[in-house]
Amino acid sequence: MTTGRAPAALAEPAEPVGRGWTAALALANGAIWVGWFGPLQILLAAQARDFAPGSGMSKETLLAWVTGAGAVVSLLANPLFGALSDRTTARRGRRVPWLVAGTAGGALSLLLLAGAGGPWTMTLGWCLAQLTLNAAFAAVTAAVPDRVPRLQRGAVGGWLGAAQILGVVAGTGLAAAAGGIGAGYAACAVCAVAGVLPYVLCHEDQRLAREDRPPWSARAFLAGFRLSPRRYPDLGWAWLTRFLINLSNSLVLLYLLYYLRDRLHRPDPEQGVLVLTAVNSLTLVATVVAGGIWSDRTGRRKPFVLWSGVLMAVATAALAGWQTWPGAIVAAAVLGVGFGVFTSVDFALMTDVLPAALDRGKDLGVINVANALPQVAAPALAAPVVTHLGGYRVLYLAAAAIGLGGALLVGRIRGVD
Template identity: 70%
Template sequence: MTTDSAPAPGEDAPTALREPDVEVPRGWTGALSLANGAIWVGWFGPIQILLALQAAELAPGTGMPKESVLAWVTGIGAAVSMLCNPVFGALSDRTASRFGRRTPWIAGGVVSGAAALVLLSFAPGIVTMTLGWCLVQVTLNAAFAAITASVPDRVPHRRRGVVGGWLGAAQILGVVVGTGLATLGGGVVAGYAACAVFCVAGALPFVLRFKDPAGVRQPPFVWGPFLRSFWLSPRTYPDLGWAWLTRFLINLGNSIALLYLLYYLRDRLHHEDPGTGVLILTAVNGVTLLATVVVSGAWSDRVGRRKPFVLWAGVLMAAASGLLALWQTWPGALVAAALLGIGFGVFTSVDFALMTDVLPKAADRGKDLGVINVANSLPQVAAPALAAPIVTHGGGYGVLYGVAAGVGLVGAVLVRRIKGVE
């Protein structure tokens, strides 16, 4: 497998900047995956259930429909996430503490994120709700940027598919657990508190058990070069550019499909208990995702190919969104959730490995992965901007899910433009 990235540092490079060539310690992948899942609990308990409930409670006093309130809150929060992830990745690259480059940010991020979730639960109005959600995004992104960068720091190329698979499994388990805690917690405040506790508890094993390689002292900090470093030219790194665009479009289609799921069940399917319905669909999605995420990552490692997996995963996800547009019934939603889980399981593990294979420089792994992760958060900004007008101005859910399918399909096809990875 080859890439158009810069050459790997040689044997004389500091440990933190070498391309890893030995297996990680026993239990490392499991502990990192648990920490990753804890972050997703903190994000998706609110996204799936709690923010929607708060928006419905607070909307009558604003004169806006609940869909628009939720769109504004999640969209602004996603914009904050989009900016914070690469910044925290870059800051972790420059961290030279005795605890390593990544561990201080993981520990500080989850503790601060848990506190932010508790504060968010008491938001009395839309402005404070928005500020609270933005604080959650800032703090949890500090931890997430460091967790993501730990993989190319420590895992050889030949094993990144399977590690990406375990991280993806933890991600969907985090979504399921977060949704469950939010649904069964006994109210908005209790749901946020349960998610906050899980965030901290899930990260502790990795933080306490595994030593991070000591960071490397960087040149004195200068704002100009620091800010310019975030621009990764598609002309200089074309494979990185196409990989970023593929991830963005597939995630955008997925974000559009998931944004109004609670309202879709309540207002279009007239489900008697839409909160429980979301939990059931999330569980179905999780089961099928778990059936494919680790297996597909390992299979990709074994055959040494990434692009075919990402292509067909994107096609399957687009088909699932199309099904929601054409078969608007509870059984249709169940089938779509299952198909979406299969596709997203393959995409999550293999696309992550593909992204780490096209990173330009070892010294900037955290920052560059942060820029790549903008392709995860930017869709959360774009999805409300696209979805709210469609739903509230007559397009309806059929059009909404048709748009989601089309966007995801374009993203899947564009993966073929990557030349340096098979």
């Protein structure tokens, strides 16, 4: 550093952000989730069904391989692009260039998926989509600790969470209503690009001056991705809490289309997925912002994470014991209540335990591994359980136990109330 005072880009933010900034960032976040969940909820499962007969695999196994490969890419891409954005000295700031590049690349990747002719092209397209959309997502999440004061982060995290869920609904709706797999991918690509434009055109980040950027060292850059739980125990416990609760949620979502078709025998399972997603999203949106604001006002994070995780575990267990269409609707509603509070407050908790301002993007990327890694682990766990070890009842009981364990571990965090 050239002075004893932290540069503006690295200072702890003190001035509250306005509604326009929050709305534009939330819209960009929702657009990225459209690009992810249109494929994950409908389109990839439909392609796996079409390509499975010629691949020598069942549709469940093929879908597990494709989503697992994409999740591995996501696992690496988010912290990598977060770290690169930390050190970016562009005129528009550290984050905006990566938001632009990532969204454009994501749209092109979705168009590649639209033209996929077999399992290998499908896998390549999804891996590229995960790579590029994670660059954009890393930029969006890092913008919050860059610009938002601590006691406003629950509310801002709530709006980002609401946009995320609306993005899931919009992506699912576009995929289901577009009239075909190719049209579904194209609609998601257009929506992703359109959604980031207001933030890109109207807002800039804090710029990092070249003299404030640390000297480049490949060895130090790579070493920075290791965040020692021994050195940062609160970060370690917070990461594990997020990982386990997201793993539970991933186990619920992965085979939802097949659960409705093969276990509940719904005549139109794609429409059923859309209905459950809408119910889940309505209750989630009803609690995600309110939970974040409530947490900000009380100055506490852990009780909200604990009880939202417990509620989600109860709802997941209900899917195992009440395997009917009304049971699925009730479970989707209760899961939405729990995940709404968890989404906003856990995000605020994560930003509260970040070690260093210079590495906000990288550290949040490492934390976001707890979102991507469950997508790798869930197929590996779910496929053998569904096909050989007891079916959907055992799968959802295991998911409930995993989520409950994650909720209880939040009590190990000491530096946050």
